[in-house]
Amino acid sequence: MAGAIASGAVSASGVMEAALEAAAARGFGAICRLEPGMGRAGALGPLSGPFAGVPFLGKDLGSGAAGLSPVAGSAALARRRVDQGADSDLFARFRAAGLVPLGLTTVPEFGLALTSDPCVNPWDGALSSGGSSGGAAAAVAAGIVAIAHATDAAGSIRVPAACCGLVGLKPSRGAVPMGPDQGNWLMGLASELVLARSVRDVVTAFDAVAEDGAGGRGFAAGRVGVMVPEGCDAVQAEGARAVARLAEGLGLAVEERAFPAVMAARAGVVARRVLTASLAEWMGFLGVSGEELTPIAAAVLEEGRAMGAADLFAASREMAVLTAEWEGWMAGVDAVISPVLARGVPEVGAFDMTARDVAAHFAQMGKVAPGAALANAAGYPALVIPLAGGGIPVGVQIAGRVGCDRALLALGARLAAALPPVAYPFDIAGHP
Numbered sequence: 001m002a003g004a005i006a007s008g009a010v011s012a013s014g015v016m017e018a019a020l021e022a023a024a025a026r027g028f029g030a031i032c033r034l035e036p037g038m039g040r041a042g043a044l045g046p047l048s049g050p051f052a053g054v055p056f057l058g059k060d061l062g063s064g065a066a067g068l069s070p071v072a073g074s075a076a077l078a079r080r081r082v083d084q085g086a087d088s089d090l091f092a093r094f095r096a097a098g099l100v101p102l103g104l105t106t107v108p109e110f111g112l113a114l115t116s117d118p119c120v121n122p123w124d125g126a127l128s129s130g131g132s133s134g135g136a137a138a139a140v141a142a143g144i145v146a147i148a149h150a151t152d153a154a155g156s157i158r159v160p161a162a163c164c165g166l167v168g169l170k171p172s173r174g175a176v177p178m179g180p181d182q183g184n185w186l187m188g189l190a191s192e193l194v195l196a197r198s199v200r201d202v203v204t205a206f207d208a209v210a211e212d213g214a215g216g217r218g219f220a221a222g223r224v225g226v227m228v229p230e231g232c233d234a235v236q237a238e239g240a241r242a243v244a245r246l247a248e249g250l251g252l253a254v255e256e257r258a259f260p261a262v263m264a265a266r267a268g269v270v271a272r273r274v275l276t277a278s279l280a281e282w283m284g285f286l287g288v289s290g291e292e293l294t295p296i297a298a299a300v301l302e303e304g305r306a307m308g309a310a311d312l313f314a315a316s317r318e319m320a321v322l323t324a325e326w327e328g329w330m331a332g333v334d335a336v337i338s339p340v341l342a343r344g345v346p347e348v349g350a351f352d353m354t355a356r357d358v359a360a361h362f363a364q365m366g367k368v369a370p371g372a373a374l375a376n377a378a379g380y381p382a383l384v385i386p387l388a389g390g391g392i393p394v395g396v397q398i399a400g401r402v403g404c405d406r407a408l409l410a411l412g413a414r415l416a417a418a419l420p421p422v423a424y425p426f427d428i429a430g431h432p
Contacts, residue, residue: 012053018430029119030138039102052098076292097208105135113351130160143426155372162340162395173379175214215405219334229370236339239394267377280304
């Protein structure tokens with residue numbers, strides 16, 4: 001699309017109008033805030049960079065853009081919103097790459113679910129688009145935009161990618177800026193980047209926003225592992241093994257590995273502690289009470305407020321330990337392939353935000369996407385690519401050691417190039 005704009009085949013303004021029309025005609029609940037004036041003004045330029053003139057949606061959680069501050073899907077925060085006057089570091093880099101923001105995508109309140117109701121999946125309206133970057137995934141799968149901002153604190157890039165047949169990378173800890181507005185408020189648990197339809201676009205986005213030298217640790221790409229968590233159905237397991245066989249066909253050695261269930265369980269504890277403590281501090285800073293939140297968010301808030309400093313410090317220490325243990329677990333392989341979802345795409349409404357059982361809520365997230373939080377707690381990069389078949393493609397994760405983002409993306413590009421193309425339910429608006 002950027003190439004077509006640069007060549008004059010289409011105009012940035014024409015593409016923006018097409019995106020705005022698509023947002024109105026095929027919304028799927030993907031967008032929670034649309035700013036047509038901002039999009040149209042941005043499309044008038046000046047524009048430069050690899051994505052020059054391409055419409056872009058921010059996520060309503062994470063780093064913000066000037067005039068477009070996220071409120072994390074929370075009515076309480078929306079009532080207090082004062083839009084920021086300047087881009088975060090991340091959005092300044094997105095904008096320098098030529099992306100033109102026009103709104104924000106739907107998230108579950110504070111990202112506390114792996115669905116993003118009322119957003120639905122463009123492939124099947126009875127199914128969710130995933131969470132917490134579900135609105136971003138729906139917008140890209142619906143062709144409203146070709147690329148959208150996403151964040152991942154416990155699978156929130158990778159689950160929506162798997163739900164909607166997209167490509168998404170959770171970068172290594174620290175590879176992508178999270179300030180100054182984010183202030184690294186999740187202790188390094190979260191990472192931010194994009195969802196798109198190609199590895200090429202994710203690579204280009206990473207190149208545009210990553211810190212100098214980030215993700216440059218290499219590997220030989222000579223041996224990969226494949227692992228299937230307990231509880232995965234045959235379709236998800238076969239998807240991972242099919243990609244592993246493809247890797248073998250490309251000349252890589254493949255070995256079966258047992259899923260590190262104990263490490264994954266510890267990572268789930270870390271994620272829960274960090275997320276609950278973060279919400280307690282955040283709402284305390286803003287003066288938000290539990291009565292203003294959904295019941296599950298209020299219960300998470302209460303748990304965070306009751307947490308002792310020693311427990312939070314233990315979570316911080318555990319993150320460092322898990323990073324080292326993952327490095328050791330990866331000995332002998334350069335990357336490891338696994339399913340993202342245990343039993344396919346969850347239905348709309350699969351997560352009850354009116355419940356108050358925090359343990360059950362977090363356990364359900366672990367059942368939907370087993371082990372997803374391990375990449376966050378240990379800080380390593382994890383890439384999802386879609387395996388096309390009948391219906392929604394199967395999302396397959398390829399993970400590597402901390403700092404191997406670029407090598408992982410290169411491997412993902414090789415594998416994706418050998419996979420059948422995905423026939424999305426909608427063309428990208430404005431694409432010639």
